[in-house]
Amino acid sequence: MNxxxxxxxxxxxxxxxxxxxRVPKYADGVVQSSAGEQVTIxxxxxxxxxxxxxxxxxx
Numbered sequence: 001m002n003x004x005x006x007x008x009x010x011x012x013x014x015x016x017x018x019x020x021x022r023v024p025k026y027a028d029g030v031v032q033s034s035a036g037e038q039v040t041i042x043x044x045x046x047x048x049x050x051x052x053x054x055x056x057x058x059x
Contacts, residue, residue, distance in 0.1 A: 017037050020059045023051055028059060 015021060019031040021041055028042040032048055040050045 010028070014053050015056065020058045021056050023049075023056055 004033070004056045015031045015034045017031050017033055019022050020028065021031055021039070023041065026041075026043055029043040029049075032040045033044050035049070038050050039053050039056050040048050041056065042048045042052065
């Protein structure tokens with residue numbers, strides 16, 4: 001008999017679109033999207049960059 005354990009519940013994203021955040025090398029920006037451990041941030045130069053959530057802090 002095949003028994004499959006249910007998937008663990010997903011944690012809520014740490015960051016939501018519109019959140020003000022800071023990345024040390026790039027300064028402050030605004031979250032565009034967040035999926036899993038990846039956060040896409042738009043900076044003042046209007047360039048979007050994606051980071052691992054561990055490198056991003058809320059401001």
